[in-house]
Amino acid sequence: MTVDLEFHLKVTLVLVAAVLTLTSAFASIKRFLACRRFVRTHGCQPVSKSLNKDPFLGLDAIPWTIRAVLQHRILERTCERFRVYGNTFTVKELQRRAILTVEPENIKTILSVKFHDYGIKNRLKPFQPLLGKGIFDTDGDHWASSRALIRPSFTRDQVADLTTLEALIQDLFKLLPRDGKTIVDLQDLFFRYTIDSATEFLFGQSVGTLKKNHSDVEFAHAFHYAQRAVIIRGMLGPLKMFYPDRKADECNRICRDFAQQFVEEAFRAVAIQKQGQNNPKAELKQKKHIFSNELASRTTDKIRVQDELMNVLLAGRDTTASLLSNLFFSLTKNPAIWDKLRREVASLDGRAPTYDELRSLRYARCCMNESLRLHPVVPRNEREAVRDTVLPLGGGKDGLSPIFVPKGTLVGYNLYAMHRRTDFYGPDAEEFRPERWEDGNLQPHWEYLPFNGGPRICIGQQYALTEVGYVLVRMAQEFGVLESCDAGPWEESLTLTLCSRNGTKVCLTPA
Ligand code: HEM
Numbered sequence: 001m002t003v004d005l006e007f008h009l010k011v012t013l014v015l016v017a018a019v020l021t022l023t024s025a026f027a028s029i030k031r032f033l034a035c036r037r038f039v040r041t042h043g044c045q046p047v048s049k050s051l052n053k054d055p056f057l058g059l060d061a062i063p064w065t066i067r068a069v070l071q072h073r074i075l076e077r078t079c080e081r082f083r084v085y086g087n088t089f090t091v092k093e094l095q096r097r098a099i100l101t102v103e104p105e106n107i108k109t110i111l112s113v114k115f116h117d118y119g120i121k122n123r124l125k126p127f128q129p130l131l132g133k134g135i136f137d138t139d140g141d142h143w144a145s146s147r148a149l150i151r152p153s154f155t156r157d158q159v160a161d162l163t164t165l166e167a168l169i170q171d172l173f174k175l176l177p178r179d180g181k182t183i184v185d186l187q188d189l190f191f192r193y194t195i196d197s198a199t200e201f202l203f204g205q206s207v208g209t210l211k212k213n214h215s216d217v218e219f220a221h222a223f224h225y226a227q228r229a230v231i232i233r234g235m236l237g238p239l240k241m242f243y244p245d246r247k248a249d250e251c252n253r254i255c256r257d258f259a260q261q262f263v264e265e266a267f268r269a270v271a272i273q274k275q276g277q278n279n280p281k282a283e284l285k286q287k288k289h290i291f292s293n294e295l296a297s298r299t300t301d302k303i304r305v306q307d308e309l310m311n312v313l314l315a316g317r318d319t320t321a322s323l324l325s326n327l328f329f330s331l332t333k334n335p336a337i338w339d340k341l342r343r344e345v346a347s348l349d350g351r352a353p354t355y356d357e358l359r360s361l362r363y364a365r366c367c368m369n370e371s372l373r374l375h376p377v378v379p380r381n382e383r384e385a386v387r388d389t390v391l392p393l394g395g396g397k398d399g400l401s402p403i404f405v406p407k408g409t410l411v412g413y414n415l416y417a418m419h420r421r422t423d424f425y426g427p428d429a430e431e432f433r434p435e436r437w438e439d440g441n442l443q444p445h446w447e448y449l450p451f452n453g454g455p456r457i458c459i460g461q462q463y464a465l466t467e468v469g470y471v472l473v474r475m476a477q478e479f480g481v482l483e484s485c486d487a488g489p490w491e492e493s494l495t496l497t498l499c500s501r502n503g504t505k506v507c508l509t510p511a
């Protein structure tokens with residue numbers, strides 16, 4: 001009896017195992033045939049260059065990475081790789097195959113032509129504890145509704161408020177030494193400037209880090225720490241359960257509570273405004289655009305508003321500060337360019353610029369374009385294929401045939417390297433030379449992407465260029481000499497954005 005039962009059990013187990021194996025084998029074969037069919041119909045060729053000698057785990061790339069990280073030269077070394085391996089090659093990262101590319105046609109395909117074939121699924125996990133779910137860290141329908149909610153707040157041309165920017169400039173000027181010999185780190189001050197302006201724009205009230213002793217501003221500290229924790233969560237991936245970070249949890253809570261106050265306030269303001277709608281006087285009072293109020297007027301979901309505020313703060317703050325820091329670093333190393341800027345700005349006779357005047361300062365814009373080319377503040381990015389798809393370039397010996405991108409593949413695109421391609425920008429591509437943009441000589445399309453492209457193009461581009469342009473112009477009016485107090489060259493500091501590792505150390509002499 002028992003023997004019989006045991007026998008039955010064994011037979012059943014063997015049968016189950018056999019069925020499972022067969023099903024899995026069958027699925028593998030089906031997948032293999034489907035891939036082969038896909039490759040044939042699209043005329044795909046294999047990518048001829050692969051980085052790794054170890055084809056299984058790609059472990060051979062690890063020492064290279066560690067060395068590049070320690071030397072703060074990840075981006076520079078990656079450029080060398082593209083020169084050696086070509087414009088599109090594959091790498092193996094543990095179990096996963098990734099494709100890296102600096103081909104504008106491929107990037108256009110990922111971001112625009114085949115937008116729906118790619119996603120950013122892997123972004124949500126590390127960002128969610130700080131941002132919740134919003135425009136920056138979701139995909140698909142959720143992202144589309146975020147974009148629709150936020151978009152109207154950025155359609156105005158004059159999205160950045162110059163009065164606010166000017167008030168902050170005065171705060172900034174008060175902190176700048178004027179003796180031509182005291183060293184000041186502009187980068188640090190620019191990060192304070194942009195958190196002040198971003199909180200004013202989003203919440204209607206600045207945290208005032210330039211005004212106050214900034215070690216007293218709890219929110220600014222918490223936000224800084226929370227962003228670093230995002231990067232660490234991103235690097236650790238599933239291992240992060242072994243590395244709990246209580247301080248990060250606390251900082252996330254501080255940041256979210258901080259935003260929540262303003263959400264409550266925004267909903268109150270909107271309710272009052274609705275009540276007063278038959279009273280035209282009440283309408284007039286709400287002249288200043290406050291981002292949180294605008295969102296609150298378009299949805300009843302408070303968590304949603306809080307999440308989107310955090311998302312936009314994260315997307316907009318460090319990016320703008322990093323552009324300012326990198327731009328001023330390059331300007332300190334090129335006194336002739338500073339002089340030329342000052343000559344252009346002289347047309348304002350010392351007055352603060354209006355929107356139209358700001359837009360008409362062409363050389364200032366050339367300088368911003370050039371800084372974003374040489375030091376794109378989002379220097380590399382990636383997307384994951386959500387279905388089998390195809391990229392137009394990178395296959396075959398010459399790299400000119402299409403390539404197959406199986407579902408689940410990561411495709412990384414490197415703007416830092418693409419912006420330094422000599423075939424697009426000439427032999428002096430590594431130099432900071434704003435003149436290359438003069439007279440509309442350079443009208444790049446997908447080979448220049450500081451703000452990304454396609455449906456997920458940066459929504460704050462106009463805001464950022466206004467803010468950076470404003471600071472640039474006001475500084476050029478105020479200071480005749482901007483002297484570098486940093487003997488070394490620019491070195492990368494690569495966090496969520498790209499800025500200068502040694503800050504932007506200058507000595508200033510008033511005009
Ligand atoms: C120099 C300054 C800036 C640069 C270089 C920059 C660059 C970028 C880039 C490259 C992306 C695409 C990210 C991706 O899809 O992977 C992006 C997205 C975004 N940016 Fe900016 N940005 C800047 C300033 C700002 C500002 C000031 C704001 C808001 C006030 C802002 C709001 C956003 C938002 C909300 C997104 C997400 C858009 C979406 O996914 O639909 N950015 N930005």
Ligand SMILES: *[C@@H]1O[C@H](CO)[C@@H](O)[C@H](O)[C@H]1NC(C)=O
Nearest residue numbers: 175211212213214215216217
């Ligand atoms: C800012 O605060 C720190 C500690 O609270 C103090 O050491 C420093 O002197 C203060 N600086 C200013 C400018 O008040």
Ligand SMILES: *[C@@H]1O[C@H](CO)[C@@H](O)[C@H](O)[C@H]1NC(C)=O
Nearest residue numbers: 362365366369437438444448
């Ligand atoms: C700056 O770059 C943008 C984007 O490529 C371009 O449209 C614009 O004309 C450039 N501005 C100048 C002054 O070159």
Ligand SMILES: *[C@@H]1O[C@H](CO)[C@@H](O)[C@H](O)[C@H]1NC(C)=O
Nearest residue numbers: 485486487488489491502505
């Ligand atoms: C960083 O800045 C300091 C001055 O604060 C300077 O002594 C040092 O040489 C700089 N380092 C590099 C690598 O430029």
